[in-house]
Amino acid sequence: MHGLVIKNTGSWYTVYTDDGQLIDSKIKGNFRLKGIRSTNPVAVGDFVEITCNQEGTAFITAIDDRRNYIIRKSSNLSKQSHIIAANVDQAFLVVTVNYPETSTKFIDRFLASAEAYRVPVVLVFNKCDLLSAEELHYQEMMMQLYDTIGYQCVSVSATEGTGLDALHDLMKGKITLLSGHSGVGKSTLINSLLPGVNLRTSEISDAHNTGMHTTTFSEMLKLPDGGWLIDTPGIKGFGTFDMEREELSSYFREIFHFSKDCRFSNCTHTHEPGCAVLKALENHYIAQSRYESYLSMLDDKDENKYREAY
Secondary structure: OEEEEEEEOOOOEEEEEOOOOEEEEEEOHHHHHOOOOEOOOOOOOOEEEEEEOOOOOEEEEEEOOOOOEEEEEOOOOOOOEEEEEEOOOEEEEEEOOOOOOOOHHHHHHHHHHHHHOOOOEEEEEOOHHHOOHHHHHHHHHHHHHHHHHOOEEEEOEOOOOEOHHHHHHHHOOEEEEEEOOOOOOHHHHHHHHOOOOOOOOOOOEOOOOEOOOOOOOEEEEEOOOOEEEEEOOOOOOOOOOOOOHHHHHHHOHHHHHHHOOOOOOOOOOOOOOOOHHHHHHHOOOOOHHHHHHHHHHHHHHHHOOOOOOO
16 A cells, blocks of 8 residues: 555554555564664655555555655764655744744754755744834844845744734645744644644743743644645754765855855855855855854864754
């Protein structure tokens, strides 16, 4: 049988078969040995083949080729990756200026990884109803920055329903990954977008203004207008995986744009004479925050280790 993996709860995968059945399946033991350097060789969004043994247990025996995926360095410091989701049309990265704060470094790491695997990203700025005038101004500046680079930004309030019509329009008929830190309101957003799902939500931890995990596994939720929404556990850091140092600048759109005019083709945009990127930075065509994110990812590559994004 052939189907789509719509839920992963650790060792079990729920497969929505082509004929409309929901079948809980496991991975065959030797499946992990096929050179997939991942903590989860099968991901939500994968199309798979399943077979049942004599006892009636279903096993995933093959994965169709993926057209794309979102991947990050596994947080257990190993040299493995964790595939967040496969075969997506777009990703919504839910960010908050406060309650809790999402850093630009985290946003930029996610965007760079999405660029590397050809996944379009929409930045969803949630909790606009909670922000002070000063924080709203900062959010507008952030939205303007990313909009100028070419990323669509939407300001929403999941609790008050502001901006949700725009998200509904963007999701129609598409497979959308929802990601972001714990506490940014992903579960509340899903409950507002898909009434009746009733995902559990939690309060922000006052001590550190950080979120607490409420989603512990990835799941695809069917949309009434066609398409799917993939709910994922909140992620704290975003370590990039399998990116070569010399490729990195091409995953920052504006840095790549100016890098074509650098004197040296192998320019790292850090110190070289005739570097068009450094000149653009000096002239404020490239934001300092974006350049610092680029440097922090270069630093990852230098030390060949995972460094958590703050």
